[in-house]
Amino acid sequence: MTMRRSDVLREQRGDDLRDTALREGARRRRRRARRRTWVARPATLVAVVCLLVLVLWMGMRVNQARAAYAGVAEEVATLQALADDDLVALSSRDLAPIIFSLDELGRDVSRLQRAVTLPPGVHQIAEHLPWIGARYRAGHDMLKVAALLSEAGETTAQVGREMLVAMEATGVSADGSRPSGTWLDILGRHQAELERVAAQVDEAQRIRAQLDEEALPAPARKRLPALDRALARVGDFGDLMGPDLPALQAALGGNGPVRYLVLFQNPAELRPSGGFPGTMGLVTLERGQLRDYQIFSSHELTQDYMRQRQERRPQPWPIEQYFPQDGFLLHDATWWADFPRGAAVTMEMYAETDWPPIDGIIALQPTVVSDLLRITGPITLSVDGEDREITADNVYAEIERQRRMRRAGNLDATHHKELIALIGEALIERMKTGDRQMLARMAASLLPAAEHRDLQFYASDPAVQAMADRQGWTGRLIPEEGVPTLAVNFANMAINKASLAMQPRLTLTLEGPENGQRRATLDVELEHLGSDDEDPLYGGFQRWWTEVLLPEGSAWIASDPSALPDPEALNGGSYQIDLFPGQTGRVHVEFTMPDAPSLLLRRQPGVRTAEVTVVDARCQQSREVSLTNDVKVDLASLCR
Template sequence: MPGGRRHERAARKRGIGALIGWVIAGFVVAVVCAGVYVGMLALDARDQLQASAGELARVQSSLTASDADHALTTAKDAASSVSASTHRAQSDTHNAVWRAAELLPLLGGNLVAMREASDVAVDASDHAVAPLATLAGHLTPADFTPKGARVDTPVIGSAAGTLSLVSAALGRASSDADAIKASGAIGPVRDAVVTLRTQLHTASEEADAAHRAAKLLPDMLGARGPRDYLLLFQNNAETRSTGGIPGALAVVHVDNGQITLTRQASAAEFGGAADATSILPKSTVALYGDLPGRYMQDVTLPPQFALSGQLARTLWQQATGQQVDGVISVDPIALSYLLKATGPVRVPTGETLTAQNAVKVLLSDSYAKYPVAQQDAFFAGAATSVFRAVTGGSASPSTMLSALARAAGEGRILVWSAHQNEQSSIAETSLAGNLPTSDDGSPRFGVYLNDATGAKMDYYLRATVAVGRAVCRADGKATLAVAVTLTNTAPKDAATSLPAYVTGGGVFGVAPGNVATQIAVYAPQRAAWLGTTVGGENVTAKAAVDGGRAVSRYTMQLAPGESKTVRFDFLADAVGTQTSASGVDRSSGSSSAAMAVVPRELAGNGVDLGVFSGRNDASSAKGISAFVTPLVQGISQKGLSVDCNAAIP
């Protein structure tokens, strides 16, 4: 019996052990199966999201199709596919097994990110893509561009409501995508989230621009009554903060979408008889004097185009008696972009302007070919010819809109409206020509150049701007630095080979062939100027506060072939912080050992500065960057290494 009981107990133990073994094995199999299942769901979700991206491209292309019926059918079909794919991806990632797997270490964060990404995609599909598809066949790029010097304002206005919904939905989806925590995810998941963010940022910006255009254009083009606009043709051969001297002027009359060029003039005709100095803020006068309020050629000395627009409107009204509804600025580089859409344009004097030669012909060749007395007639003829080509209707609509977007992004097209409700909307776009605004972790400088030669030598001016930051102080406040390198590329014999009208002939104290430039650096909000150096040595520079920003200005003169770098240092988040400032211009009322402090009432809301990202793009959403006066040639930007041993304390 004892032996039988021992065998019974042993058998029972073996049975329990086997049961435990089977339970463990079953659990492992279940986990493996669940893992395989989740993996299959993840792959399917990925495939569905990728498929939706491809269908979204079809929706976008349908909006530019010329065949209205085909465009509408294609858009609706593609939108339906986008909806099906995104909803299937959402269903995959909201599965009960998936949600349970989100609790697992290491893997869980990746699954959460994918689920949140699918939710964002569904939101964008349901509330942006589907409404957008209804516009296909009804609204195309051609509706935003003139035909026979007329824009169909009712068609544009009718899309404003839908575009408002689309813009709001994409803005919300873009914000939600930014909130997805993917920094610790595996590469494929992280990359997918980054791609989603990029696509939504781009789509959100484009939808916002389309909505603003549909909302603003009808009224601005005279849908509710005639309008008149003053056009400033900024000449980059003689730089001003927002591009160049407004040498040629024109008035455009619009009435219910019909566009007419009614008058042309030269800024030189106005002299200094008019007076708009009462508009100038004291901070502007401290930096630029009262010239912007007296001479049309100098209204763009300050970098805020809203101020330039008001000054130009007032000077024009005093000189002509005509009150315009707004001011629009364009430069020859922007015209060259538009010529890609219109094709070559022949001007009355016989020249043919193309996208390739327009800048050289307008800003260089014309001065060598025509006496001063004939130059105004040449520019007027060129402006009329380009205006007719742009408004005639023969240009490629998509190429035209791309050209306008590029020019606006580079600050080469600027708009100010005298109607406050319109200006409020414009002020939130690159068309406004505002001082750069810093985002969280992304401080932005404004680097503005003004000609001090008194001539047209800036056709040969080249610029490189480097920006960087470092924490060099015990209080943890960052030192921000901007290095501006200018180069005079004029020929060695410029003094004799170029016309005196181009070199200035030494009239303003600058040797013929040399280029003199005033460089004004506007710091991010809440920053204070520390000092300005050339070759590591302190130099005298004007210190000021303008538009709530600390500003340092330095004048540089270069001989042909010469290049020189000046560096401006600022202290971030310096409200109420005392900083020793070297080389303060005594004309500003400060001694060389004065304190450069941003007053609290002018400091703005401030930013939380992040680490320099190494990006060179001035429009980058991350890192430190700068907007620079648009020159004849593009601006080169790069990172700057800030050495704390050499930094100004």
């Protein structure tokens, strides 16, 4: 069919319109593309600039971090070298470089914290990123610990320097004058700063306990043991420098003179609290200084008590049973294994005498005197016209030498209690004239003695007593409330000095738990190490009153031998074991105890070191310990 001309023209015009539309669309697309290009170019340029700035920022931060880390490492190495020295030998001048290093360490740690902290917003995001977040948080936690400890250390060193200056100026012995400030006065003036130090140490310990060690880089992980040792060292003094500081000041005469009755316990006459106190002393402290002292036989005080007592007190059952006397006497009043109980009774009896009032009681084992002599060095005393050198190793033997001489018929020989007084006086005079380093070492030796119960402390001031309880210095029968405790206490009821010739051994066997309880057996073995050839006073017959404390919630089932009819016996009963030289006696106790993850084995002061074996009968695995101090046994790990 032939198209008309008009149709052809219309079709051509349509094609032209379509071409025009296509060309117009293309032009519009090109214009939009050009507009997008002009917009994108500045945006890209800004992004590039931001990226360059970020790279430069990170580079600067990396360089800053490296410089700060190098400073931290250098100061830590310096402080570790200083810590390896004998810290108690440091003088006030020696503390100056330590203070400087701690200040520099704090500055470097702050620089390092700033260098590794991302900008706000990014910091919070980074903490929650997978893999990266854990490492970012761990690194910051480690730096927080370092910052807290460096600031706490600097404050402590500054206060310590002031204390040393005061001690070097005034000493530890009061001479009747009123110095401008003793070392204890300085300590009190800085109470607020020291409380802040205690809070910083607590916070550092909290962060360390939650630290993700695996997220730390290897160099940081290598430093964790040193950090833990540092935290352990300062942690022991955290309470003393914080909430317990006012009570510590009061205990040392910071609020006025305080007087203590000191008991020198003889482990050869073993009692549950540590030994018979044949020699005693009175010591007065004021503002942290020794004001006066005297040493005397305990019988002097007991005789005065008997003349002035208001009534005859009933005796504990073992004393009434084995060596009854004219009522309960003052020198026996610390009979019980729980030292605060006996000390409180002693103070009540003492108050009935006309002796000067006392504020507390301190009991000492001979090992404390030996420790002090190791620090002061030997002392030479004129005894019966002969110069005798008293050392840390022979002090007890020298005292007993005088007793043996008198037993051999030399009644002109100096009485052993007189020699104890001479040794005590010589030590105190050595302390009064000693340099600061010696005094610091002597004071430091008393802390482990108190922790091991070779030194036991009691105060009538409730705040002071509470402080001593928290520090573990009071010799309580149950050292930690709520912690399952097993204790076996001995007393030689034969009137002799043979207690040191007895070796105790204990075996505790535990069955598997059932309904929250574990059946257990305790076997106590007592071996007489003496011989028939010895002086019977030291190696003769022994009659052992043995008392057993079972963990709270335990139930006694049976025993061999039978328990004594002791109305005050603890929940495990008390038993009598008679031994001649070379013999071995035993006590067997069966009981149930609550299932617990751990058990505290309590050490009795004065007794020969007890060897203890704890056995889990399910797997026959055991742990053996020597009770040189209290030991906490992890029962849950025995069968792992």
